[in-house]
Amino acid sequence: MTIAHFSLPQGLSLAQFKAQALSVFQDDQPLLVLDNNEFKEDAFHEVEWLLGAAARRSIRADCFAPLEAAMQADPKAWWLGYFSYELKNDLEELSSENIDPLGFPKLAFFQPAVRILIRPNGAIEIEAEDPQAVWENCLEASALQGEKPLALPELQARITKADYMATIAALKEHILAGDIYEVNFCQEFFMEGAKIAPLPLYWRLMKLSPSPFSAYYQWGNEHLISASPERFLAQRGSRLIAQPIKGTIGRGKNEAEDQALAQSLRHSEKDLAEHVMIVDLLRNDLAQSAAPATVEVSELFGIYAFPQLQQMISTVEAERRADCSPLQALKKAFPMGSMTGAPKIMSMKIIERYEQQQRGLYSGAVGYFSPEGNSDFNVVIRSLVYQQEKKYLSFQVGGAIVYDSIAEAEYEECLLKAKGLLLALGKKL
Numbered sequence: 197m198t199i200a201h202f203s204l205p206q207g208l209s210l211a212q213f214k215a216q217a218l219s220v221f222q223d224d225q226p227l228l229v230l231d232n233n234e235f236k237e238d239a240f241h242e243v244e245w246l247l248g249a250a251a252r253r254s255i256r257a258d259c260f261a262p263l264e265a266a267m268q269a270d271p272k273a274w275w276l277g278y279f280s281y282e283l284k285n286d287l288e289e290l291s292s293e294n295i296d297p298l299g300f301p302k303l304a305f306f307q308p309a310v311r312i313l314i315r316p317n318g319a320i321e322i323e324a325e326d327p328q329a330v331w332e333n334c335l336e337a338s339a340l341q342g343e344k345p346l347a348l349p350e351l352q353a354r355i356t357k358a359d360y361m362a363t364i365a366a367l368k369e370h371i372l373a374g375d376i377y378e379v380n381f382c383q384e385f386f387m388e389g390a391k392i393a394p395l396p397l398y399w400r401l402m403k404l405s406p407s408p409f410s411a412y413y414q415w416g417n418e419h420l421i422s423a424s425p426e427r428f429l430a431q432r433g434s435r436l437i438a439q440p441i442k443g444t445i446g447r448g449k450n451e452a453e454d455q456a457l458a459q460s461l462r463h464s465e466k467d468l469a470e471h472v473m474i475v476d477l478l479r480n481d482l483a484q485s486a487a488p489a490t491v492e493v494s495e496l497f498g499i500y501a502f503p504q505l506q507q508m509i510s511t512v513e514a515e516r517r518a519d520c521s522p523l524q525a526l527k528k529a530f531p532m533g534s535m536t537g538a539p540k541i542m543s544m545k546i547i548e549r550y551e552q553q554q555r556g557l558y559s560g561a562v563g564y565f566s567p568e569g570n571s572d573f574n575v576v577i578r579s580l581v582y583q584q585e586k587k588y589l590s591f592q593v594g595g596a597i598v599y600d601s602i603a604e605a606e607y608e609e610c611l612l613k614a615k616g617l618l619l620a621l622g623k624k625l
Contacts, residue, residue, distance in 0.1 A: 197252075200327035202320040205335070210234065210318065214245055215339035215399065217312055220330075222340065222395050224249040226306050226415035228276045229398075230563065230572075232316070235408035237500060240430050240437050243572065244316045246564060248276040248308030256415075258302040259286045264523055270307075272567040274323075277305030278413060278420070278576070279562075281531050281555040288541055296554040297386070298583050298590065300418050342400030344622060345392050348589075351623055354384035354552045357607060363550050364603040370546055371599045378473050379537035379546055382594030383610065384553045385625065390589035394419040394582055397620060401580075405503045405616030409574035411562040417586070420557055422579035423616050425502050426509075428532045428561045430572040431522050436482050436514045440534040441575075442474045442596055443467035443508030444609055447501065458499045458506055470596045471497065471508055477533035477540060478512045485525040486514035504615040522571050526561075532575045535559040537596070557581050558592040580617055591617050 204213055214231070221227055230246040232238065253270075255262050260283065267275060280302040282292045310330060311323040324330045355363070360383060370376055398412040398421040405423040413420040427439040445461040448454040461467055475493060483491050495511040516525050536559075537543030558581065563573030582589045593610040611625055618624060 197323055197325065198327055199321060199323045200331070202322065202331050204318060204320065208335070210244070210314070212339055213334065216337040217247060217334045218340040218395060218399065219337045220333050221247060221249040221310070224310075226251055226254065226304070227413070228308075228562070229412040231402065231410040232408050233402065233406035233410060238408050240427075240432065241316055241408070241572075242432070242570065243313060243564075244318075245312075245314040246276070247312040248274070248306065248310070250309035251306035252309050254304075254306040256301040256304045259283070260303065260523070260527060263303060263305050267521070267523055267565065273307050274311060274567060275305045275565040276308055277303070277562070278557060279303055279530060279560045279573075280557055281535070281559040283560070284531055284544055287527060287530065288544070290541070290544055290548070292548060292554050294548065294552060294554045296556060297586070297588050298556050298581055300556055300581075304415060304418075340399050341396060342403050343393060343396040344400065345397060348392070348621060348623065349387045349389050351385050351387055351625065354386065360607055361603045364597055364601060364606060367546070367550065367597045368599055368601065371597075376543050376546060377538045378470060378596050378598050379543045380535050380594055381547065381597050382551060382555065382558070382592045384590055384592045385614070386588065386590040389587050390582070391587060392582060392589065394421060394584070397421055397580070401616065401620040404619045405578070407502060407578065411574060411576075413562060417584040419582040419584060420562065420576070420579060421582065422562065422574070422576055424574045424577050424579060425500075425507060426532075426534070426575040426577055428563075428573045428575045429526055429529055431516065431525065432570055433568075434516045434518075436486065436516050436525055438478045438482060438512045438529065439509055440474045440478050440512070440532065441507045441509050442471040442534050444595070444612065445506050446612055447503070447505060454501060454506070458501075461506060461508055462497060462499055466598065466600055467508060468497065470598055471510065473538045474534050474596070475510050475512060477538050478529070481529040481533060482512055482514040484528040485516055485520040487517050490515035505612055522565060522569055526571070526573065530561070531559055532561070534596075535575060535577070553592075555592060578613060578616060
């Protein structure tokens with residue numbers, strides 16, 4: 197394997213190069229793409245775009261152990277892949293008995309045979325047997341097109357709106373009883389008999405809803421199409437960075453309306469209370485792998501705008517202990533507290549009881565470990581998951597439930613979070 201460095205020729209935009217590179221590698225298995233979409237407000241990104249194609253070595257498993265052993269044996273390697281939400285069962289005395297229509301492995305990682313990395317400053321690094329040939333193929337290729345989907349079957353809801361309302365009432369009883377303070381409840385929408393071209397659909401979604409932690413994954417019949425705005429955990433050397441999202445509001449028709457909505461979110465007692473609970477949970481999660489007295493909240497209640505909505509985001513940082521590996525630090529924080537609730541373990545037990553489906557990739561994490569010991573993983577939200585052989589297309593949406601949650605408002609928030617996906621699919625709920 198050889199590494200070479202390149203610069204974009206004059207007249208070729210970054211977006212155009214990405215589209216051409218995707219076209220070159222669209223048939224490779226596995227394929228993983230991570231895209232920052234030139235999001236300038238993220239102070240921690242070291243990668244604008246990362247493509248890994250084909251595998252020199254791969255791991256597909258239902259627990260962490262095989263990846264942990266491989267990373268210990270080969271610590272100076274790139275590992276790209278995902279962690280499923282159900283890996284919670286490998287970390288705690290938990291189980292998953294709900295239906296799993298997709299059937300993906302709980303964990304899938306690979307060392308890419310071809311790696312294209314674009315830095316935030318535009319510098320391009322290609323690692324391959326022949327980097328020059330890869331570069332030339334990318335420059336000469338036709339750009340991938342974000343084609344509209346073919347006629348698709350109707351979306352189905354895993355639970356009815358009435359059942360959703362009843363579930364919110366039951367969850368509030370758990371809060372009243374003191375079992376939990378907050379829980380993230382999610383519902384699934386799905387299609388059976390869906391025929392899509394996954395990679396063009398991903399590119400279409402990137403045009404409609406460019407997000408800083410977007411991802412595309414394919415491996416055999418397994419596909420993920422993600423426009424996630426949320427970072428789970430980044431590691432820069434020994435520095436740990438988590439950025440939970442909790443608090444959502446729509447976009448206005450102009451800047452003045454945007455600002456008014458942002459101020460409404462910033463002063464919402466309910467959203468602030470939800471947010472603080474999850475920030476505290478993340479502080480506790482990071483403390484398990486942090487050096488003493490290093491956990492800090494470097495930003496609290498930040499409001500960030502995305503194409504269809506605005507989100508409240510905070511940043512929790514810490515210094516990782518020398519005896520804790522990057523993967524161990526991730527395990528101690530997994531799954532992301534913003535997708536579970538507080539207390540975390542009891543929330544996950546209640547989630548299993550009341551949700552109708554396994555989450556699978558949804559609420560899991562996609563990203564990379566680098567040879568330098570750095571890593572970056574998103575939270576898999578705002579994402580389509582597709583099993584091509586079964587023609588099963590699914591997405592899940594949810595939100596934090598606290599005692600003063602209003603069920604109708606929570607349901608509407610779910611639909612708002614699905615807006616970008618629905619636009620890409622040409623569907624309505």
